[in-house]
Amino acid sequence: MKKALSLVLALLFVLALFAGCNNGGAATPTAAPGSATQAPATKAPATQAPSGNEPAATAEPEPVDEGPYHFAAGKYEKNADGWPVEKYVYEQPLTDNDDVLSKWTTCYTPQYIPEDGWGSIPVWQGVAEYTGVHIEYNIVDSANRSQNFSVLLASDDLDDICDQGGYFYSGGTIKSAIEDGYFVNLYPYKDYMPNLMWEVYDRSRTNPDVKNTIFYDNETIGSVTGMLVEPAPGMGYFIREDWLQELGLGTASDYSTYDQLHTALVAMKSAYSTNEREIFPFFINSVIENGAGALFGGYGTCVYTRIGSYIRARDGVVEFCGTTEDDREAMTLLNTWFSEGLISPNFQTFVAGEDYDAGTNTDGLGVNIGPPSGWQNMEDSGKEYNPNCQWECLKRLVKKDGDVIHYGNKIGGFHYGSAIVSGNCPNVELAASWLDWWMSEWGSWWTSWGPEGTLWEYNEKGEMRLTDWCMNWEGGMAWCMCLYGCNGLVEFCLQIHKRNYYYDGGERALTAFDIFTPTGYYDGAWEWASSIKLTDEEREEVSELMSDLSTYYEENYVAFVDGTKPMSEWDSYINDLNTFGYERIQEIYQGAYDRYMSQQ
Numbered sequence: 001m002k003k004a005l006s007l008v009l010a011l012l013f014v015l016a017l018f019a020g021c022n023n024g025g026a027a028t029p030t031a032a033p034g035s036a037t038q039a040p041a042t043k044a045p046a047t048q049a050p051s052g053n054e055p056a057a058t059a060e061p062e063p064v065d066e067g068p069y070h071f072a073a074g075k076y077e078k079n080a081d082g083w084p085v086e087k088y089v090y091e092q093p094l095t096d097n098d099d100v101l102s103k104w105t106t107c108y109t110p111q112y113i114p115e116d117g118w119g120s121i122p123v124w125q126g127v128a129e130y131t132g133v134h135i136e137y138n139i140v141d142s143a144n145r146s147q148n149f150s151v152l153l154a155s156d157d158l159d160d161i162c163d164q165g166g167y168f169y170s171g172g173t174i175k176s177a178i179e180d181g182y183f184v185n186l187y188p189y190k191d192y193m194p195n196l197m198w199e200v201y202d203r204s205r206t207n208p209d210v211k212n213t214i215f216y217d218n219e220t221i222g223s224v225t226g227m228l229v230e231p232a233p234g235m236g237y238f239i240r241e242d243w244l245q246e247l248g249l250g251t252a253s254d255y256s257t258y259d260q261l262h263t264a265l266v267a268m269k270s271a272y273s274t275n276e277r278e279i280f281p282f283f284i285n286s287v288i289e290n291g292a293g294a295l296f297g298g299y300g301t302c303v304y305t306r307i308g309s310y311i312r313a314r315d316g317v318v319e320f321c322g323t324t325e326d327d328r329e330a331m332t333l334l335n336t337w338f339s340e341g342l343i344s345p346n347f348q349t350f351v352a353g354e355d356y357d358a359g360t361n362t363d364g365l366g367v368n369i370g371p372p373s374g375w376q377n378m379e380d381s382g383k384e385y386n387p388n389c390q391w392e393c394l395k396r397l398v399k400k401d402g403d404v405i406h407y408g409n410k411i412g413g414f415h416y417g418s419a420i421v422s423g424n425c426p427n428v429e430l431a432a433s434w435l436d437w438w439m440s441e442w443g444s445w446w447t448s449w450g451p452e453g454t455l456w457e458y459n460e461k462g463e464m465r466l467t468d469w470c471m472n473w474e475g476g477m478a479w480c481m482c483l484y485g486c487n488g489l490v491e492f493c494l495q496i497h498k499r500n501y502y503y504d505g506g507e508r509a510l511t512a513f514d515i516f517t518p519t520g521y522y523d524g525a526w527e528w529a530s531s532i533k534l535t536d537e538e539r540e541e542v543s544e545l546m547s548d549l550s551t552y553y554e555e556n557y558v559a560f561v562d563g564t565k566p567m568s569e570w571d572s573y574i575n576d577l578n579t580f581g582y583e584r585i586q587e588i589y590q591g592a593y594d595r596y597m598s599q600q
Contacts, residue, residue, distance in 0.1 A: 068096040071433050073191040083201040087441055088194040093132030094433050101431055102136045104152070104159035106145055106490055109479045113139070123450035123485055130446065133434050153182060158422035160431055163490050165420035166223025172536065174222035177420075184421040186221040189432040195439035199227055199494070203413055207524075212531025213414060223420045224435065226492045229444060231413035235294045236516035238375060240366045241392040243268055252392035256401055258298065258333060261367070261394075265342045268366040280344035281366035282337060283358055286351050288558065290369055292321075293408035297518070298398040299330040300407045300526055307553040307582075308546060311589065312407050312526040316597075318590045322557055323577060328570050331560045338562055348558065361385060367394070372512035376505060393515040396522070407526040409518050415488035415495055435492055444494035447486040454484050456502065466503045532596045538588045545581035552580050 070092040077085045107113060114120050118137045119128065128134055138159050140148045149168040152158050158165070169177050177183040190197055196214070203210040216222050239252045239261075247267050255261055268281040289295045292302035292310050301321045302310040310321035321327065337343050350356050359365040360378055363386045368378060375391055382389030396405060421431045437443045449456055455470045466477070473480035478500065486493040501509040534542065556573055559565035565573065 069430070070094055070096075071192055071429060072194045072436065073429075076194050084194040084198040087198050088436075090130075090437055090440055090442070093130065094437065095132040095430060097132070098134060099132070099427065099430055100134045100136055101161060101425070101427070101434065102138060102159040104138045104140065104149075104162040104165070106140050106142045106163070107483065108142050108489075109475045109483060110139065110141070112475050112479075112483060121484060122454055123447065126446055126451060127443075130442070131434055131437050133430065156424070158182065158424055160422060160425040161435070162420050162422060163492065164416075164418050165422070166418055169420075173533070174216050174420075175220055176536075178220065178222050181423040183222050184423060184425060184428050184431075185219075186224065186421060186428075186432055187215075187219050189428055190221065192429050192432040193436040193439075195436050195443075195494075196224065199439060203227075207410070207412065209410070209412060209527070209529050209531070212529050213412065215531070223418050224492055225414045226417035226419075226488060227439075227494050228413050228415055228488070229448075229494060229496045230498060230513075231411045232513035233293060233409065233411065233516040234371055235291050235369060236372075236396075236512065237294060237394040238368050238370060238378065238391040239264070239394050240268070240390065242386075242388045242390040243272070243366055247271055252394055255394055256398060258397050258399060261397060262337070262342075265337065265366060266340065269340070269342060272363070272366075277364070278341065279359060279364040279366075280341060281364075282342045283350075283360075283365055283368045284334070284343060284347050284561075286348045286558075288334070288561065290352070293396065293405075293410075294369060295397070296330045297396055297405045297408035297522075298403060299326045300324075300405075301326045301330055302408055303327065303330050303334065305554055305558050307550055307557075308585075310408075311528045313528055313593055314406075314526045316593075318586060318593050320582070320586065320589075322553065323574060323582065328567070331570075332567055334561050335563060335567055343561070345562065347561070363389070372501070372509035372516070375508050375512055393512045395515055396518040398521065403521065405518050405522040406524065409522045410524050410527045411517070412530070415497070417486075417488050417491040417493055417495075419492035438486075438492060439494045444496065447493050448496035448499055450485050455481060455499070464502055466499075471503060529596060532589075532592050534588065534592050538592065542585055542588055545585050549577065549580040549582055549585070552576060 070090070071094065072088050072090070076088050079085050107118070118124060118139060119135065124135070136159075145164075146168055149158075149162070149165065150170070153169070153171070162168075165183065166174050166177075169182070171177065171180070171182075174183065178185045186193070200211050200214050213225055214221060239255065241252055244250060244252065244264065247264075249264050249267060255264065265281050269279060272281075273279050284295075287305045289303045292304075296303050300312065300314070301324055304310055304321060307320055307322050312319055312321060312324075314324075334343070338345075344350070344358060346356075346358075350358055358368075360368055361381045361384065363382065368374070368391070370378065375393065378391050379389055382391070396409060398405065419435060421428055421435075425431050438447060449464075452458070453467070455466060456464050457467050459465045470480050470484070471477050475483075481487075481500065482489065485499070486495050488495045488497060498510060498513070501507075556565060556576075560567060560570070560573075
């Protein structure tokens with residue numbers, strides 16, 4: 001059985017960052033061409049090496065009394081509110097002392113780490129050269145990170161910098177970790193981090209939630225989360241363009257509402273089902289919607305099988321997706337499509353990351369979900385069965401033309417990598433500055449791309465393209481990028497995530513980002529702020545209530561799709577949720593929301 005969706009239905013964060021994976025024969029990378037001390041002279045559109053941010057060939061004389069450190073603090077202009085007015089350029093290494101910092105991290109492909117160690121990889125050699133900081137890497141098996149972190153914490157032996165340390169801390173909040181001396185509060189060191197502060201300030205002008213993600217409160221920065229250059233949605237729906245044209249139903253760009261899509265699905269079902277095989281043209285998997293915004297943003301919700309995963313604040317009222325009147329309406333639509341045979345009766349067996357055949361490869365699916373790279377993956381595999389197979393992107397759907405989407409399409413611009421500085425760090429100023437270098441224009445470019453000849457090279461037109469070695473790396477292209485460049489699943493960095501598509505034909509995937517973004521008809525009015533926090537007491541109470549509530553929800557919510565639980569029982573379902581404590585949980589979150597709003 002083929003893996004019908006390839007990487008299309010893998011976990012959301014893997015899809016967004018690992019699009020366009022490619023396995024191939026083993027190859028040996030060529031040596032890095034020199035030390036790559038300057039940015040390439042010829043640039044490709046959209047991913048340019050930032051001019052002026054590479055180490056200067058001829059540095060200006062250092063101030064006589066500056067000493068061995070070349071930190072940013074006190075060297076840049078701020079606005080009236082204390083934010084940097086522009087990105088900072090590190091023209092010299094951070095230190096002349098050959099300082100050493102330790103870093104706790106992981107690698108998902110440890111079998112491919114060179115014999116000379118992580119630090120021998122060209123991109124990380126460059127980081128050491130440009131910053132002057134030598135890193136002692138403590139690379140822990142990915143499956144054992146939680147246990148290892150607990151052991152290090154208990155023995156007060158955390159490394160100076162810990163990737164995703166905030167995620168693995170289970171002793172309370174980030175602030176309590178700071179108060180107990182395990183983590184450093186980076187807020188007093190924010191002047192050493194002008195590039196991070198500039199990114200927070202600049203992005204917060206269009207997305208206030210950015211500041212909430214970096215700042216625990218107004219005077220606390222504990223765990224810093226990495227960001228994406230040119231952030232965009234990681235998932236969306238695709239439609240069979242060749243079928244639309246065969247049926248005289250226009251093109252993918254004509255579709256903007258659920259009713260329009262329904263008309264196409266009914267036509268596909270009728271035209272392409274046969275006596276030998278019935279097709280089910282619309283795809284959902286076991287969790288229904290793979291992430292907020294991809295399908296039911298037009299209803300202001302996310303149809304997902306785990307309660308508490310998605311929360312909204314509609315006109316100041318806190319609601320969990322899966323419990324609202326909008327959910328009733330969305331579920332009614334899905335139930336109708338299921339009863340009409342538009343959705344496979346086996347959808348609950350389609351589990352993300354597992355092998356199954358939903359009809360993608362065998363000409364049995366007309367609308368499918370995936371990351372931007374899914375476009376090419378689905379088309380390549382589909383053409384083995386039907387040479388005319390052509391997939392095109394669908395824009396975000398609404399109930400009627402002219403509607404504005406209020407929820408589910410927030411683009412925070414963050415990836416999954418993060419870092420903390422531990423209380424054991426002997427030089428917090430240096431650690432903060434080192435992390436900030438990753439957020440500089442040059443630091444971002446270098447750690448995303450590395451030296452010419454490894455991940456990338458120029459084609460005959462002077463355009464950057466991924467090397468054949470990278471695209472055919474024996475462990476897969478995406479994992480190659482995580483070893484020979486920054487890893488947005490783990491590391492704090494300013495990642496150029498669109499590097500994944502710099503191959504001939506990758507332009508289609510880059511176009512998908514734009515189509516999936518509801519420009520002009522999304523206002524985010526109901527989005528939930530990530531900095532809304534419960535107290536320790538509230539968190540404990542919610543955890544106790546969630547045990548039985550989650551079980552009931554997961555056993556009953558999905559039953560509305562296939563009619564096992566008829567829509568006439570929706571009100572009874574809501575009442576049952578309340579008997580399991582939903583109203584109390586909603587009340588707790590409402591209090592946290594009200595506290596947050598009172599401070600804005």
